[in-house]
Amino acid sequence: MNVSTLSSTPVWRASVMLALVTLLGFGLLYSLAGAGLGRVLFPHQATGSLIEHDGQVIGSSLVAQPFADDRYFQSRPSAARYDVMALAGSNQARTNPDLRARIDEARAAVAAREGVAPADVPGDLVTQSGGGIDPHLSPEAIRIQIVRVARVRGLSVSEVERLVAQHTEGRQFGVLGAPRVNVLELNLALDAFGTPE
Structure with missing residues (x-):
């Protein structure tokens, strides 16, 4: 295994983790939390x-x-x-x-x-x-x-x-x-x- 392959492994892993955190955390969990909070605090407005x-x-x-x-x-x-x-x-x-x-x-x-x-x-x-x-x-x-x-x-x-x-x-x-x-x-x-x- 050459040195360039070893040095790129942590970068690849960090990129995947950043993508997962961004997609799941901000794209899904943050949206669900905002929608849920809206339904609790403003139920009439949240349903249109x-x-x-x-x-x-x-x-x-x-x-x-x-x-x-x-x-x-x-x-x-x-x-x-x-x-x-x-x-x-x-x-x-x-x-x-x-x-x-x-x-x-x-x-x-x-x-x-x-x-x-x-x-x-x-x-x-x-x-x-x-x-x-x-x-x-x-x-x-x-x-x-x-x-x-x-x-x-x-x-x-x-x-x-x-x-x-x-x-x-x-x-x-x-x-x-x-x-x-x-x-x-x-x-x-x-x-x-x-x-x-």
């Missing part, structure tokens, strides 16, 4: 923040859904068609004429649906979020829909306003982000308040 109704999963508080019926508050538009497997924004630059045309068309449609002037339509009702599935709207975007929802459901505007106020989340930790309303949770509260026909 799923929302159940009558024993059936109807969505997640983290994912937007489309609502076509006028009895419901409408969600933010989605470039991903609300598909969590296709998360994406439109990737159109602000200077893209197609983007401007799409926004103008959406603004006119929202204004007609809600009976407001196009200039009064909040941006989050006509623009898509970066991920394409943002479940929240600004309180302003919810407010312009209140009259329609109240009228179609046969509720008073003040009743719907109270529900909106109850479901308006403040800034995170009091300083981060902006006030927001989770559209799915608000619509579920509407159904619980007065079940639609």
Whole structure:
């Protein structure tokens, strides 16, 4: 046996041990520990923040859904068609004429649906979020829909306003982000308040 073979044996063994520690320790054990700890400390969030109704999963508080019926508050538009497997924004630059045309068309449609002037339509009702599935709207975007929802459901505007106020989340930790309303949770509260026909 020559000297070069003897000197390379410890290097080979150390390389294998490093690979095993890296793959098993950091690739498997660390991931399992993190997932297990997450399930213990945050069980609702670790399972996808799923929302159940009558024993059936109807969505997640983290994912937007489309609502076509006028009895419901409408969600933010989605470039991903609300598909969590296709998360994406439109990737159109602000200077893209197609983007401007799409926004103008959406603004006119929202204004007609809600009976407001196009200039009064909040941006989050006509623009898509970066991920394409943002479940929240600004309180302003919810407010312009209140009259329609109240009228179609046969509720008073003040009743719907109270529900909106109850479901308006403040800034995170009091300083981060902006006030927001989770559209799915608000619509579920509407159904619980007065079940639609």
